[in-house]
Amino acid sequence: MAKNGKVQLHPSKNPLSENIRGAMVELLQKHLASAIDLSYQCKQAHWNVKGMNFIAVHKLFDELHEQTEGYVDLIAERLTALGGQAHGTVQASNEGTLLTPYPLDLVHSEGHLKRLADSFSEMGGHVEKAVEESEEAGDPLTADLFTQIGRGLDESLYFLESHFQLPDVSGQTGR
Template identity: 35%
Template structure:
């Protein structure tokens, strides 16, 4: 039986993705899961605390973003399970393993939130593209396709954040 990168044996599944591809994909999915949960939490922080003349539009946009991220989180976690893995999105794991920069909990101004989120969405997007390459190299086209879908959604959100910052320097 193949083992995931963590050394844990994979759960039984009839999914015929090769064992080495499963292990690489599960490890990649778990790393991305941590990053997307952290980005979701940063987006919620912005949603809860945004102030200023753009309040309503940004409050609404941030809510749509964290809802989209929650859906994508579920897709990534479920793919890990489909491959025989065990997703780990606990608060402790996210805090210990995130690759996303810490979010300033004291931000209030809407455009400051846009700048901070744009930085983190760009980080997440980079990690997603790296993940696509890793699982594709390992031979798991289905997981690469799933991560590509997530990447497109994150890129779209990044574009919208950057549009709010146009002309801001």
């Protein structure tokens, strides 16, 4: 933020209007903070997981971290391409994240799997809203970026939830 509560933009020949670029930079900044948070939630789980299937979930959490780091980079690069200044520090992420804080006392693999599923679901909901907001603002490229991220989040959620979605005796899916 800068003058008159408006986002300060670097000069750019990007064809979007300054108003649209400013709005998208603000939107992208919230999601940059959230993607950094999600990335390190995955690392928190990776570093601290214990229990059955340790090596499989340990590796899964590291893969999810790498995937979300990719989202961080995509979001930051789009934000700066629009003339914004990416705020990508841990402190900025902490101040701007849209996600519920990750508990620091989880140990068991099932607890981490379920809590990360909650976080990926929460992030996915925010990303879906960002797709709509980007489209309504007239920025199809940012909407496409959020759509791409949303697809990846959905797939990750599937990988996480598959660990605890087991059919019961009647054939119904239970948690």
